[in-house]
Amino acid sequence: MPYLCVPEIFLDANATTPVLPEIFEVMQNVCCSQYGNPSSSHLAGTKPKKILADTRTAAAELFNVNDGRFIFNSGATEGINTAVLSALAPYTGSEQTRKCLLYGATEHKAVPEALKHWNQVLGLKAQLLEIPTNQFGELDLEFIEKNLSKALMLCTMGANNETGVVQNLEEVNSLLNHSSKVPWLVDSVQVLGKVPLDLGKLAIDYATFSAHKLYGPKGTGCLFVRDSAPYTPLQQGGGQECGERGGTENMAGIAALGRIFQWLKAPGTSPFQDMNQLLAYRDQILSALRHLFPDLVLNQPYPGSLPTTLNFAVPGFDSSQLIAMFDAAGIRVSAGSACSKGRPQSFVLKAMGLPSWQCEGAIRLSFGPASSPEFIQQVTQRIEEMAKRRNATATPTNNELWVPDPFALGFAGFADNVNKTLYYAGDILQVEQYLQQRFSNSEWQLTKLEAGKHEFGDFFFKIADANHFTIGHNYTGNALAFTSGGVVITEKQCEDVEIISAEEVIRRNFVLIDVRERLEFTMQSLTDTEYSVIESERHDWCRLALSYTHDKATEAAITVCRSGGRSLKAAALIHAASRAKVYSCSDGATDIFQLLAEK
Amino acid sequence: MPYLCVPEIFLDANATTPVLPEIFEVMQNVCCSQYGNPSSSHLAGTKPKKILADTRTAAAELFNVNDGRFIFNSGATEGINTAVLSALAPYTGSEQTRKCLLYGATEHKAVPEALKHWNQVLGLKAQLLEIPTNQFGELDLEFIEKNLSKALMLCTMGANNETGVVQNLEEVNSLLNHSSKVPWLVDSVQVLGKVPLDLGKLAIDYATFSAHKLYGPKGTGCLFVRDSAPYTPLQQGGGQECGERGGTENMAGIAALGRIFQWLKAPGTSPFQDMNQLLAYRDQILSALRHLFPDLVLNQPYPGSLPTTLNFAVPGFDSSQLIAMFDAAGIRVSAGSACSKGRPQSFVLKAMGLPSWQCEGAIRLSFGPASSPEFIQQVTQRIEEMAKRRNATATPTNNELWVPDPFALGFAGFADNVNKTLYYAGDILQVEQYLQQRFSNSEWQLTKLEAGKHEFGDFFFKIADANHFTIGHNYTGNALAFTSGGVVITEKQCEDVEIISAEEVIRRNFVLIDVRERLEFTMQSLTDTEYSVIESERHDWCRLALSYTHDKATEAAITVCRSGGRSLKAAALIHAASRAKVYSCSDGATDIFQLLAEK
Structure with a gap:
């Protein structure tokens, strides 16, 4: 069965295009x-x-x-x-x-x-x-x-x-x-x-x-x-x-x-399609996108704009989440100009006076004028499949230990799902945007932990002062110290992680620790492969790191993400907490699927 | 039998190189x-x-x-x-x-x-x-x-x-x-x-x-x-x-x-040769060149310079003559930097204090460091063949009607080979450099024609004044008027010439009028093909134009040169003198050989 993400569908023609064979x-x-x-x-x-x-x-x-x-x-x-x-x-x-x-x-x-x-x-x-x-x-x-x-x-x-x-x-x-x-x-x-x-x-x-x-x-x-x-x-x-x-x-x-x-x-005599055909293509793609995101909002005059360009936002998502989601489904889209990545907002949309959330969540999807009807059909099919997968996914429950971003935020929480109480250490103001999504004020009570030691199931919190606390695991003995900026992982600790290429991964028998986000797992799950897989989103990394034990009898474990960035950090975190050696894949899940598809 | 000029041998690596297949x-x-x-x-x-x-x-x-x-x-x-x-x-x-x-x-x-x-x-x-x-x-x-x-x-x-x-x-x-x-x-x-x-x-x-x-x-x-x-x-x-x-x-x-x-x-692991191999290559090529030009003078420290570069001059030749000669033999060499063509002298050699004739006659021959021994052998073989052809060529006798450059110089002469007298019209000072080569003072007497009409065999000279004269042919009735700048051919007259590509030439049955120079004919003669060929150097173009008659029963004629420049001018000149339609080949003799070799 073909994997969803293969072959790649490139929908970023406004950033660049492949060289056509006739031109090559x-x-x-x-x-x-x-x-x-x-x-x-x-x-x-x-x-x-x-x-x-x-x-x-x-x-x-x-x-x-x-x-x-x-x-x-x-x-x-x-x-x-x-x-x-x-x-x-x-x-x-x-x-x-x-x-x-x-x-x-x-x-x-x-x-x-x-x-x-x-x-x-x-x-x-x-x-x-x-x-x-x-x-x-x-x-x-x-x-x-x-x-x-x-x-x-x-x-x-x-x-x-x-x-x-x-x-x-x-x-x-x-x-x-x-x-x-x-x-x-x-x-x-x-x-x-x-x-x-x-x-x-x-x-x-x-x-x-x-x-x-x-x-x-x-x-x-x-x-x-x-x-x-x-x-x-x-x-x-x-x-x-x-x-x-x-x-x-x-x-x-x-x-x-x-x-x-x-x-x-x-x-x-050229491979370029005429204007009406391109407009029809765009309508087809937009219609598929509306199945994936029923509440999609266009950020452009429509249809009165380049017939090969779509720009939209989806309430509740920022650009990088959507890019990662499309990436996992093998579709390459962008947040606007390729040259202005890293900027939090689209200045173009801002200049047009669009609301902030649209500027922050903008996705640009663009195809070239030489696109064939077959290609556009592939695009719409892939998006329809994404919609199917998204609809089939249950809303995740809140994990008990919840650390939304251990590398950036000095915050850790423990969710008592029965009493609907989030016990936390650190600065809650830092995590407001995350809270909105998972622990809405109307349903959840937030309780700050006092100085001293607190136990929650297998985990404990040791609070020193407002900016310093430790979380740990009673049975593994693993622990992580937090400052106001989160867990400090040094460059050296990252360098110490052993890096393995995707090619090497598929030759060996690793346990794969997929450290991406839910939207990505939904579109592209490594559990579809022959490997043992642990899925762990960023807010769950600390739970995994604290529970982790290295059993020499079992297979070696390797973290995998989209392109080798998050996996390296996650591996360093697991090592910092557990002293266990965890490899990191220098490539990403898509590379693994690609290689498996070629096998 | 393979033509000397095919395949092309590129010896201008200091200007540019092909992209190697591995790199492509x-x-x-x-x-x-x-x-x-x-x-x-x-x-x-x-x-x-x-x-x-x-x-x-x-x-x-x-x-x-x-x-x-x-x-x-x-x-x-x-x-x-x-x-x-x-x-x-x-x-x-x-x-x-x-x-x-x-x-x-x-x-x-x-x-x-x-x-x-x-x-x-x-x-x-x-x-x-x-x-x-x-x-x-x-x-x-x-x-x-x-x-x-x-x-x-x-x-x-x-x-x-x-x-x-x-x-x-x-x-x-x-x-x-x-x-x-x-x-x-x-x-x-x-x-x-x-x-x-x-x-x-x-x-x-x-x-x-x-x-x-x-x-x-x-x-x-x-x-x-x-x-x-x-x-x-x-x-x-x-x-x-x-x-x-x-x-x-x-x-x-x-x-x-x-x-x-x-x-x-x-x-x-690379295709690049080591320094000693490159030095040996250069020695081999230089040794072949000395067979072609026994009086060759190097314009560089030797061997203490880049092992892939040769720079030399040959007494009696300027750069453009030598480039054309090598071109005819299928070898691409340059007069120095590709970017400074058109300059009469190499400023580099001038800065080194070399004599003018070396600066004006400099030829640079350069190969890439990935050259194979087989390639260098091809190079030396080709140069040895050039030497053979050059040695086999008899010194040309002086044509009777002699007009060294009808488009630039207001000068026409008639050589009486018996009495060793050159009768001429126009400004002899303009043609001094040409005279040296063909009509040395010690052997030839120079006689300026007075106003009036003078007959020499089939040709006549009608002298109006120092700056205006006409030369013509008694039987064809063709004539050409000269001013101090030579025969005036307008842009329109050049545009009126019908241009034919080399591909078209080899599909039809033209008489080829090869309007290049002796050095080029020697290395690459169209008479080696199946076509009827007339060879006519620039100083002979007027004789040809004046004698030319258009016989409708015979095949159409087309001028051919190195790359379509001279042939256009020569065709326009023939038409100006004779009213006969002569085509011009937009490509050059090498293109014709190339196409014949591919047939």
């Missing part, structure tokens, strides 16, 4: 056969030179423009930095405190970061001014109009990477004074292949493109520059790109870009 | 299977993240350094620009007219270009100061020492791309004051894989690398930055590379780089 063939030719340097005078330079020229011609035709040039580069971020430098370099060293740099509040972070950077490097001190958007993510045109006269540069985007909101560039265009024009950059990364862009009609000065958002390789793209726009190279070298961008050209990437432009010019 | 496999995995964005939080980001970390670790181990970082980028030019910006950005907007930017006279042009660029963009007005070299290409250490205290930056290179001269970096290192240090950039592109580089021993602040010089793809590389060195990003974006270089990482390129670093760390 083009790259192979350029890497291995026609590998000459286009700057060479000998014959091996001829074909690469022609690839450059042909790709440029295709771009000019595709975007309907003849008064500008396409400069090949390493991708949109380089393009953005080049455009910003070009617009700002003329003011180097002269303070521009009364001037502003205008950019949309929902721009990709690369835009404000580049503006901030060059504003500082060139010593301009211009004001960075964010153009607000309405709840639909549309730019405030009046704001632009009001501030345009003092702007050194205007930066907007064609379509938003997180929400798929398509900006009305013609309206922005109509605001510009075409005689004394503010340089206008349009981040066009997400429109490529999804929304037509007519550079002949719009007075855009700079437009940026990346190949890897449309089945090309990462690290390549191009920048359109209008002939009338100021230009300063970001890198000078051996005179490539007419002296406008030094460095040997990324030929494989440019050839791939050429293939993509050719396809876009002749839609009938 | 690594790229394929990253492009088509593990294609996730390393910034992604979901599982598809895990493997790419590991590739980044592993490649960085391999680099640190290979270069023996732990107090700096390796930042992945689009190649050495980006690295150079980043280093220059980093060193200079702290001075933005404050004039540094008393300070200098020190760089070696033989640096790759990217270095002075980047220095010039950022010096100007940042408004520094520092002096660009070239460090002279001796005749062996070694930097003048006293000069460095003398100027170091006023330098904002010092740029040197590990090994020179044109001559293979290896710089003594330890000597440079010993000059640096390690307490108040001038930022030091070392262009390390050509040392990678050829000379060991110990960043643990040398106080280098920035070192640049490109993957495509060692069998990786173009458009990828990395910059080493010492932790103590100033740093300013060249591009800011989504926080990649710890916020030091924005933009989605070129994963295929970085994975390739990782493979290369791994190989270099474990030489026994």
Whole structure:
């Protein structure tokens, strides 16, 4: 029986895409056969030179423009930095405190970061001014109009990477004074292949493109520059790109870009689906998602946004929980821009004025325009299976020993399920968000433990003061000391854990300690394999660590999680409590399933 | 019988290299299977993240350094620009007219270009100061020492791309004051894989690398930055590379780089040959070259230079003639840096004080360190065959009508081979260099034609004044008018020529008019094919054009050259003189041979 998580279903096309086989063939030719340097005078330079020229011609035709040039580069971020430098370099060293740099509040972070950077490097001190958007993510045109006269540069985007909101560039265009024009950059990364862009009609000065958002390789793209726009190279070298961008050209990437432009010019012959088909795909996926999450809320105008992008939130879940859940089911989705991970909230959704919980719980699901109907069917089937599994799972009861996050929070509790009382040590304010979910005020009584020793079944709590306590197990003798920041596990203790790869795991006879969360177990349970498995969520890790005894007669145990991070910590915790040697898997459960599926 | 020019022998490894199959496999995995964005939080980001970390670790181990970082980028030019910006950005907007930017006279042009660029963009007005070299290409250490205290930056290179001269970096290192240090950039592109580089021993602040010089793809590389060195990003974006270089990482390129670093760390397991083997290869090739050119002169210290690089000149030939000759024989060599083509002289050799003719005639021949003995044997065999062909060719006699360059020079002559007199029209001073070769003063008498009409066999000269004359043919009635700049052929006349691809040529029954030069015919003659062929060197094009008649009964004729440039001009000239339709091949003779070989 196939495991749910295999094969991987990649639904993060707005972050990146695989290279299509037809495009990879083009790259192979350029890497291995026609590998000459286009700057060479000998014959091996001829074909690469022609690839450059042909790709440029295709771009000019595709975007309907003849008064500008396409400069090949390493991708949109380089393009953005080049455009910003070009617009700002003329003011180097002269303070521009009364001037502003205008950019949309929902721009990709690369835009404000580049503006901030060059504003500082060139010593301009211009004001960075964010153009607000309405709840639909549309730019405030009046704001632009009001501030345009003092702007050194205007930066907007064609379509938003997180929400798929398509900006009305013609309206922005109509605001510009075409005689004394503010340089206008349009981040066009997400429109490529999804929304037509007519550079002949719009007075855009700079437009940026990346190949890897449309089945090309990462690290390549191009920048359109209008002939009338100021230009300063970001890198000078051996005179490539007419002296406008030094460095040997990324030929494989440019050839791939050429293939993509050719396809876009002749839609009938390309693997790209038409708009209506893409809209229908998105409807199908959304409908399956509503079975999985009946209370799903969309974070985007629908259907009036990029047909390949869905952005939603689910009450009660934050992004990382949902990502982990989808990951366990073999579906890769993101919390927004791949480049802004780690940020607690989506700034894009925040700028649109969405409620906090939607910004914190946002999930972006995006597919490429070359998706086949079969692929979309796989997607919906997988989501329907997730819904089935979720519905079949009973609500878990509260474990008795409850330590929501032993590494971050100085808190441990013991739940008396009969008297509905949670006895606890440490700072309860730290765990408020966890409490809401498990021990609601209306049902549970919370009782703080006084200094001294308290016994609860096999466990005991020894309270020293508000910030120091120990929990332990009467029979194993295991114990863990807490400070206000939780259990202290040193780097050394983590380094001491022996790491084993997934390949090694499936060759040996480990007991697997799955240290992920309930949502993940539900979608992908290691109990479906031949191994002995212990499932232990984070709030249960301390109970496991305190009860753990190392019996030399039994098999060795190894912690497993999603990708080797949590498992390492859990193994160190078990060792700290019990002195027992527990291995940690450097890979994750998905790798184990993958290897088992290949066997 | 195989044609001499097929298969291509690529001897321009200092310009670029093919991607090796083992490396391409690594790229394929990253492009088509593990294609996730390393910034992604979901599982598809895990493997790419590991590739980044592993490649960085391999680099640190290979270069023996732990107090700096390796930042992945689009190649050495980006690295150079980043280093220059980093060193200079702290001075933005404050004039540094008393300070200098020190760089070696033989640096790759990217270095002075980047220095010039950022010096100007940042408004520094520092002096660009070239460090002279001796005749062996070694930097003048006293000069460095003398100027170091006023330098904002010092740029040197590990090994020179044109001559293979290896710089003594330890000597440079010993000059640096390690307490108040001038930022030091070392262009390390050509040392990678050829000379060991110990960043643990040398106080280098920035070192640049490109993957495509060692069998990786173009458009990828990395910059080493010492932790103590100033740093300013060249591009800011989504926080990649710890916020030091924005933009989605070129994963295929970085994975390739990782493979290369791994190989270099474990030489026994890699396809790279050891130093002695490479030196022996070079000796073998040089010995074959001396059979082809007995009077060859080396432009480099030998053997004390990169073992994979040969740089030489041959009296009587300029670089472009030799490149064309090698091209015709299927060997790709260059005149120096691929990035400085079009320059009449090698500035590197000039800086070393070599005579003009050596700088103008320099040929660089370079092979990669993974070359097999079989490949080197093919190379020497091919060169020996070239020598055989050259020796078998009789010195051409002077054609009667002689027009050395009808498109550039207002000059036409008629050689009376009996009386050893060259009758001519136009400015003889323009053609001095051509005269030396064909009509030496000691043997030939030069007679300028007076105004009026003069007949020579079938041809006539009608002289109007010093700058205007016509030459024509009595029987065909064809004629060509000359001004001081030669025959005027308009763009329109060139556009009117019908272009045919090599593929089309071999499907039809054209008469081929080969309009290349003698050296090229010698190495690669279209008469070896099944086609009717007319060979016509440039100085003979006018004779051909004037004699040409279009006979509808005969086959169509097409001009062919090396790559479609000369053939177009020659076809337009023939049409201008004769009104006959002559096609031009958009590709070159090598393409025709290639297609015939594949048939």
